[in-house]
Amino acid sequence: MAAPLARPAPERPQFVRNTWYIAALxxxxxxxxxxxxxxxxxxxxxxxxxxxxxxxxxxxxxxxxxxxxxxxxxxxxxxxxxxxxxxxxxxxxxxxxxxxxxxxxxxxxxxPVVENGPFVWIWMGDPALADPAEIPAETGFADPSFTFVPGHVVIDANHQLIADNVLDLSHESFIHATKIGTRDVAETGITSRSDESRWLVEASRIMPDAECPPTYRERTGLQSPIDREQHIHYFVPALYVLDVSVVKAASVHDPADGPRRPYLGKVVYGLTPLSARRTHYFFAIGRDYALGDAAMDEAVREGQLCLIEEDAAAVAILQELEDEEGPSPEVSTRLDTAALIARRMLARRLRAEAAAPASAR
Missing domain, CATH: 2.102.10.10 (Rieske [2Fe-2S] iron-sulphur domain)
Known part of the structure; x- marks a missing residue:
């Protein structure tokens, strides 16, 4: 009798394994x-x-x-x-x-698994390398002045398409125009840098005298103009932290009213690959105002789910087209700098892990 044919093993996609991923709430x-x-x-x-x-x-x-x-x-x-x-x-x-x-x-x-903030984190690589201290403190989970609203959805797109999305926030002016997007985001340049020792990409956008978008008007009571800042820390391949600040614009502030009160927020995303074309999208939305306000918590949760739904629809279209036609030729601009740095850094990290001794993979 002929030996039974073994089922061919499916081609396994490449993922960085020696890093902490968010696994669950x-x-x-x-x-x-x-x-x-x-x-x-x-x-x-x-x-x-x-x-x-x-x-x-x-x-x-x-x-x-x-x-x-x-x-x-x-x-x-x-x-x-x-x-x-x-x-x-x-x-x-x-x-x-x-x-x-x-x-x-x-x-x-x-x-290895650890709990940090509202999440359970997992290490899928060499257990000997799993140091909980490597979970970045930039999340702000240890800061008592912030409260966080966590959640989780699954998006039908590769995690790198989602990383491209959150690293180029100019899309807010178009995808999220009725919520957090104004013309200022797309029209303001960014400064970016990288830290290879931490697999970190940083990008900042400073928007003085900006229009106050609807979401910030509703949550803070601020009116246009505002001074608005966005500061991204993206730890390749899967952890994204955005620090945001909105405050009454200095150009219209009357010193007799006392010091300006900035409203600070943190957006933490864990982009954990489920497969080559599906991604766990964990979020924790932090703020330093309206602490203990259950109604605000629910507004933040619902607002974030709406934002994610808009992003998910866009990247799912890209994923479907890529599945059908393959990668499309791209034309990049200066606003893509952080995303392009992150792509190259991911490729280097994958190569470094593949070249490491088997005991360190």
Missing amino acids: RSELDGPMLARTILGTSVNLYRTSDGTPVALRNRCPHRGYPLSEGTLGPDDVITCGYHGFRFGPDGTCLSVPGQQAVPAHADVQTY
Whole structure:
């Protein structure tokens, strides 16, 4: 009898693995086991009885059945729902039905996870390199003067298309014209720089005497003109932090009214690849005003979901065209500088990881 033909392995997309990705909202681990695909790999996320977050490869070594479809006991042991293999939170196979000896290679791969801010973060690469201190402090999660509204959606586009979108904020003038976009964003140049040691791209836009967009009028009470600033920190490949400031324009401020009160915000995005053409879009929107205001929290959440929906529609169109026709020739401008730097940095990081010894991948 001829040997059965093995199924050809699908071509795996390239992802940076030795970095921290946002895997879930903290609150998502307060319920049953959570199956989530990250970098094309199904992961099972849950908490042990003492609250410790755990991430296991979500495939039983026996026949590949998802462990998230099994049961998690009060002893923190997962029982596979297909054939009853039992696994501890460290991935060790504790027992199998029908025999006393546990087969070799029956353990499940584990991944380092930590909690930081409103998120659970995962390291999909070499566990020995997973240092929680590498999660950038620029998120502002440790700053008590800010409150954050978190959330998560999935977008049908490659994470690099989404990074291009958030690194060139001139699209706000058009995609988000009824919310946060004014002509000033597209008409104001940016300054940019990079820090290769941190895989960091920075870009800033300063807009004096700018029009106050509808969203900021509603949330702060400010009227045009305002002085507006945007400062981006993008940690290639997946963490984006935008610091924003809006304040009554100095040109119309009366010193007799006292000091100007700037309204500060932080926009944190985790662009975690689900696959080559789908992306987990985690967000945490921070502000230093209206703290403890539940109505403002809900307005921020709904507003952010509307913004993401507009962006998602645009990048999904680009993804569909790229799938059908391949990459399109591009003409770039100075406003694309940060996105182009990030693209080149991502390529260098992928090459550096591929060239590293196997033990460091």
